[in-house]
Amino acid sequence: MKKKELQVVNSVEEMIEISSTLSGSSKIGFVPTMGYLHEGHLSLVKEAQKQTEIVIVSIFVNPTQFAPTEDLANYPRSFERDLKLLEELEVDYVFFPTEAQMYPADYKTYVNVEEIGTLLCGKTRPIHFRGVSTVVAKLVNITRADFMFMGKKDFQQIVILEQMLRDLNFSTKIIRCDIVREKDGLAMSSRNSYLSTDERRKALCLYQSLLLARKLFSEGIRKASVLKPHLKELIEANDGIIDYIEFADPSSLLSTEDLFSETRVLLAVKIGKTRLIDNMNLAE
């Protein structure tokens, strides 16, 4: 059977023309990515295909969400491979713009979500979420997305973008999709490709400490200050350098001492030079 033709769109104007023509008659599903696709991304695409009629995947390593000290230049890229994977899935459009298309020389506008963007990952990455909010505001205008599919691995990102879309009265809704994990439990991430064999083994401590949090919660621990040292110990035993271990309200992302089943445990840990994140609620 002949596969549906995938169309690669490089120009912002062309993408707007296509999406504005489609948006009246079809529900548009949008999956924003930075490429180097893994099963996590592909699960978002499949979910989009279930829920919408036209699926647009963007591949764009967004410079405004990287600080000068971060891994923009080295961020893994594999466009040809990505394209093949999306062709297999019969995606309708891949939006693959250049940096100059997205941020022309005289670019000046930034969208910022206050407070939530300064917590958790925002502490060590102060401009990160401003860059994310800005590029997503652009992308939903360019793709006319009715629904945007995002993985819960970037939990803070989802909370911030939901706030941004609501505050600015965009009609786009985010569909939160489950984290996709490797067989042993490591959350899928393009950055996992940075890990050596030894580091790959140690990286499992993020998942294991989330499971430990659940176990201790199920055994009756209801205070973050009591739970946290156990997670810290497990991570440090695996040479993980802790950026944060946080217990947070799932809506505001503010720290909480009292624990509930919906409390979100959020981790950022460096394994060698690679910064990994993961999160989980304390009980289903």
Added chain:
Amino acid sequence: MKKKELQVVNSVEEMIEISSTLSGSSKIGFVPTMGYLHEGHLSLVKEAQKQTEIVIVSIFVNPTQFAPTEDLANYPRSFERDLKLLEELEVDYVFFPTEAQMYPADYKTYVNVEEIGTLLCGKTRPIHFRGVSTVVAKLVNITRADFMFMGKKDFQQIVILEQMLRDLNFSTKIIRCDIVREKDGLAMSSRNSYLSTDERRKALCLYQSLLLARKLFSEGIRKASVLKPHLKELIEANDGIIDYIEFADPSSLLSTEDLFSETRVLLAVKIGKTRLIDNMNLAE
């Protein structure tokens, strides 16, 4: 002949529902205002009616563009009178939301255009244009405006909003409309209502100094530093307290010493306690 029924919409959700239903089939023209309408506003409405099929006028005194020290609480309001004027013109929709509708308690998102927003009025009103960009991003999403009609009196505002709409890939285009003046030349402004009879007479110095700039330019003066003292003298002779007299590139709004016909002369002057602005190019 029976006038077309004007519909007043107070709820954001209702306005979105109306505009998203209309936007496929009709060109939507939008005139954002803070109310207390004068002939300047009405000329924008008339222009919108010429160029589009559905006209939405918003009346909203936007709190995020006022600093705590500014005149938000005292800003003149006259909703019943405004409504009558818009009924006379057979406007289709008046969007008149409450503050709580536009900025719910947990509101957190701001749109900022860097650099241009710090020049001119941005020097004394540092959060002003961030508030303007934010509310306009919201309003174009709420009204699905194809064209937004704005007066050149707020020249810096137009330049900033054009940049914002372009940068964030909104499809809304701004139609720049000419400044409407009183018979004697004073640019129409809701804030003119603050002026006493004596101040009203003195306020004319803004317009007169713009005409003086044109006259001196036509006589061959091509340097801002030579022209400026003449304007300063005229304004101060009328007890005007100068916030700025600027000669600027009309695209970047950056100061320029060399003068061309398209160079914009921009003024902000306090007459008594009332801050007035006006602007003009040096030649048609």
